[in-house]
Every structure is written in C-alpha cells, then in structure tokens.
Amino acid sequence: MLKDYIKKVFPGILEFSISLDKTSSILDKPWVVAGIDQAKEKYIFKKNHELLISREGKVEMGKWEFLDEAHSFLIRRESGSFLYNKGYLDKAVLILKVDGRESDYLTLANENVLPDLDVRGYLEKIRYRKHNILKLELEDGSFVEVERDYDTSFPIVGNRISLAGGLAIPPGKYRLKNDQQILEVAKGKIRSILQLQQYNYNNRLIEIEQQDPEDINEGDYVTVNGLAPLSGVYLLSKRRFISVHNGKVENIGYRKYYRNWIIAGIIFVLLLLLLLFGFFA
Known part of the structure; x- marks a missing residue:
C-alpha cells in the first residue's frame, strides 16, 4: 500500500x-x-x-x-x-x-x-537517482537497496545496503535471486560477496560459499545436502577433496597425491627388502 x-x-x-x-x-x-x-x-x-x-x-x-x-x-x-x-x-x-x-x-x-x-514509482526513482541506488531481488522475493559510490551494475564490498524503502538491514547473509552470489552484511554495509558453488559427487550435493569465485579457500562455509556437515573429509570429485571442521573448509587436497605416496612407499619397501635380501644372501 x-x-x-x-x-x-x-x-x-x-x-x-x-x-x-x-x-x-x-x-x-x-x-x-x-x-x-x-x-x-x-x-x-x-x-x-x-x-x-x-x-x-x-x-x-x-x-x-x-x-x-x-x-x-x-x-x-x-x-x-x-x-x-x-x-x-x-x-x-x-x-x-x-x-x-x-x-x-x-x-x-x-x-x-x-x-x-504513481507516487511510489516517482519517489523511488528520485531516491535511486539521488543516492545512486541499485535495487536487487533476493531469493525469497524481497528486495534490498545498495547505495553505490560508483555507477556500477553490480554491488561492491563496502557499499551501503538497506532493506527496500531505506530501512535498516539486520546483519547476515542474503542470497540474490537467479544468481549464485551471497551478500554478507554487517553494520549496514556489504562486508563480503560470496560465490555459491555446487559440487555433485557420490549422490551428495556440496555447496561452498567461496570467498574467491574461482577457487576454494580455507574458511569457506560448507553445506552437504542443505545441512551443516559433520567434521571430516568430503570428496568433490574422483581426485579432489576438502577437509571440513565446524562447517568450514579446513584444507583442500587431491587424492592422487595420496596414491603417489602409497606407490612410493610400496616401492621403497620393496627396494629395502631387495637390499636386505642381497645383504644376507
């Protein structure tokens, strides 16, 4: 109304x-x-x-x-x-x-x-123009307003943000609609912009809120099938895995390294046995 x-x-x-x-x-x-x-x-x-x-x-x-x-x-x-x-x-x-x-x-x-x-539309245009506001729709259908320092078509870390109508926005995470971006908000500003990446493997959907859109980093938040995961190791593919502790990525690794170490260990043991056998022969 x-x-x-x-x-x-x-x-x-x-x-x-x-x-x-x-x-x-x-x-x-x-x-x-x-x-x-x-x-x-x-x-x-x-x-x-x-x-x-x-x-x-x-x-x-x-x-x-x-x-x-x-x-x-x-x-x-x-x-x-x-x-x-x-x-x-x-x-x-x-x-x-x-x-x-x-x-x-x-x-x-x-x-x-x-x-x-249309008074509402008219006033909205004035506010948006005067404050260089970008209106963004969230996943739940509500809207937020990002007050930009520069005329960009996307939000930037440090931009002021509010609920529709300029109301104060509670701290938290806000996922954009039709996008994999999540805005992390604190004290009325965008603290970070996370990229939600999905990994499907072994009938598991692993979603990671990546600080870097291009790669996983330690400290990224993780959910498995929509729930906070137990601490442990989770495969992302045949080769890649993450170690999770308290719902966050603790480290990232590749299974091939373990196989290489195992193979190297077996070869080392065989060589050692050959040397010992030769010594006592």
Missing part, C-alpha cells in the same frame, strides 16, 4: 523537498489524492487562499493557509479543519503529515506532471 511505503520513506525523502513556504509552487494546479481506491478527489489551491475540492464534478469550497511559525498547512473544509506538517513538496508530489499521527499522510499528485498518479 502507498500509505505503508510513504511511512517508510518519508524521513529519507525530506532532504529532496523544496521548502513548504514556497506556496506559489502549489497554486492553481490539479493536486489529486493518490493511493485511495475511491472516487478521485482533486485539490486546487487558489492564491486568495480558497481551496476547491472536486469529486466527480461536484465542488466543495474550503480554505487553506500556511502557518509560517508552525511551518504547517491548515486546511478547512466541510468535514472539519485539519492541520498538516512536516511536508514534502516538488513539482509532482505534495505530501503532508497529519499533525499528531505517526502514519497518517495526505498524499497529492500533480495530475499535469504525474498523470498516472
């Missing part, structure tokens, strides 16, 4: 607002109430402080006033008088917070500038 979205982003968009005392910006424009599934209600603020409120062609006359000291709007209409403050204003959108109510807003869209009345 638009109301919930406005509540989330309202504190963060105030920095982009022009001052509410610039009342000339609102005069004689068709300000339509947005986000309400009912008959379209249109506000027209007149220079003489008259307020025309139109609904399905029926006009209600009211009054409006900007209170300089309180930095608030006072609107009088047939249903009563209403005080609004802490507002957002630009050429397309006017948002006024109802005084004394934490999540109640009057949200108006300038029909000439925003004919589709």
Whole structure:
C-alpha cells in the first residue's frame, strides 16, 4: 500500500523537498489524492487562499493557509479543519503529515506532471537517482537497496545496503535471486560477496560459499545436502577433496597425491627388502 511505503520513506525523502513556504509552487494546479481506491478527489489551491475540492464534478469550497511559525498547512473544509506538517513538496508530489499521527499522510499528485498518479514509482526513482541506488531481488522475493559510490551494475564490498524503502538491514547473509552470489552484511554495509558453488559427487550435493569465485579457500562455509556437515573429509570429485571442521573448509587436497605416496612407499619397501635380501644372501 502507498500509505505503508510513504511511512517508510518519508524521513529519507525530506532532504529532496523544496521548502513548504514556497506556496506559489502549489497554486492553481490539479493536486489529486493518490493511493485511495475511491472516487478521485482533486485539490486546487487558489492564491486568495480558497481551496476547491472536486469529486466527480461536484465542488466543495474550503480554505487553506500556511502557518509560517508552525511551518504547517491548515486546511478547512466541510468535514472539519485539519492541520498538516512536516511536508514534502516538488513539482509532482505534495505530501503532508497529519499533525499528531505517526502514519497518517495526505498524499497529492500533480495530475499535469504525474498523470498516472504513481507516487511510489516517482519517489523511488528520485531516491535511486539521488543516492545512486541499485535495487536487487533476493531469493525469497524481497528486495534490498545498495547505495553505490560508483555507477556500477553490480554491488561492491563496502557499499551501503538497506532493506527496500531505506530501512535498516539486520546483519547476515542474503542470497540474490537467479544468481549464485551471497551478500554478507554487517553494520549496514556489504562486508563480503560470496560465490555459491555446487559440487555433485557420490549422490551428495556440496555447496561452498567461496570467498574467491574461482577457487576454494580455507574458511569457506560448507553445506552437504542443505545441512551443516559433520567434521571430516568430503570428496568433490574422483581426485579432489576438502577437509571440513565446524562447517568450514579446513584444507583442500587431491587424492592422487595420496596414491603417489602409497606407490612410493610400496616401492621403497620393496627396494629395502631387495637390499636386505642381497645383504644376507
């Protein structure tokens, strides 16, 4: 709902607002109430402080006033008088917070500038442009916002990150949708970007959160068939294996080395036996 979205982003968009005392910006424009599934209600603020409120062609006359000291709007209409403050204003959108109510807003869209009345999409574009935000979808269908220092098409370690709407994101790991990347987050920033690699061998699915996309490293997290594995040795292929301790890669090895050592050991023992046999013969 638009109301919930406005509540989330309202504190963060105030920095982009022009001052509410610039009342000339609102005069004689068709300000339509947005986000309400009912008959379209249109506000027209007149220079003489008259307020025309139109609904399905029926006009209600009211009054409006900007209170300089309180930095608030006072609107009088047939249903009563209403005080609004802490507002957002630009050429397309006017948002006024109802005084004394934490999540109640009057949200108006300038029909000439925003004919589709898509206030949410409009504000989202402003935030994304101003803060160079990259929106990413997670595996569970939710979204995160990455605030980039440079105009890249991908996140970078150190980028600021938040939940959709600019809300604080808890520390943890977040897997991107349709991607094998995992964002590890701490203190509102991307601490590392892990590459999830899968290895299928002996009817086991081994997934490793690799710090290096190209190779396994000590300390990489491991799951086996979706569960944290017991400490031990796990084959990734006929030759390659990993040693796991407490769910992390402890070391990486190759079975051929063990076979070579075994063969070398057997040859050494045979040579030793031949030498001993020759010595006592």
